Amino acid sequence: MSGVVLNLSDTGLAGTLLVLGGARSGKSRLAEACLxxxxxxxxxxxxxxxxxxxxxxRIAQHKSARAHAGWQTVEEPLDVPDVLEQHAHMPVLLDCLTLWLTNLLLEEQDVEAYSARLLQSLSTRLAPTVLVGNEVGLGIVPDNALARRFRDEAGTLHQKLAAQVGRVMFVAAGLPMVLKDHKPA
Known part of the structure; x- marks a missing residue:
């Protein structure tokens, strides 16, 4: 998994990697290895x-593992775009988009407005950014309205990001597959 290298000369959306996959697919491990x-x-x-x-x-275990690997951690359930802007010069791993989306839905926030702010904050970043999200659209249609809305919002968010960022990978069984690799001219 360590074969993925981010180009440090890429900034903004071109310097952003979106890593998607199912639960326990290895996507977070890949994202961490990149940075x-x-x-x-x-x-x-x-x-x-x-x-x-x-x-x-789970959160305590993840924090402990990162502390020994030299990561600084910011826990932010909602104002992710602000954190990305405040740390524009620092490489950032955002884990994860779908938990962020869950928080927005449960807090009854405007998902579309937050998604637009996320894209805007990514476009102004001066350091590599890795985003992690769960691909939730591969299963059956959920049986309730909130779950269906979550699935739909996650799919829409991932599509918007994938269209704009420089690189997109899908991880299954620990194996990364490159879906998009924009090479700037």
């Missing part, structure tokens, strides 16, 4: 919330 290869400080933007004990334990 761990870079020297200097890097930021991990964590969007998950500890809604229960089990999730709290």
């Amino acid at each position: 761990t290869a870079l020297s200097g400080p890097r930021l991990y933007v964590a969007t998950g919330r500890a809604w229960d004990e089990e999730m709290g334990a």
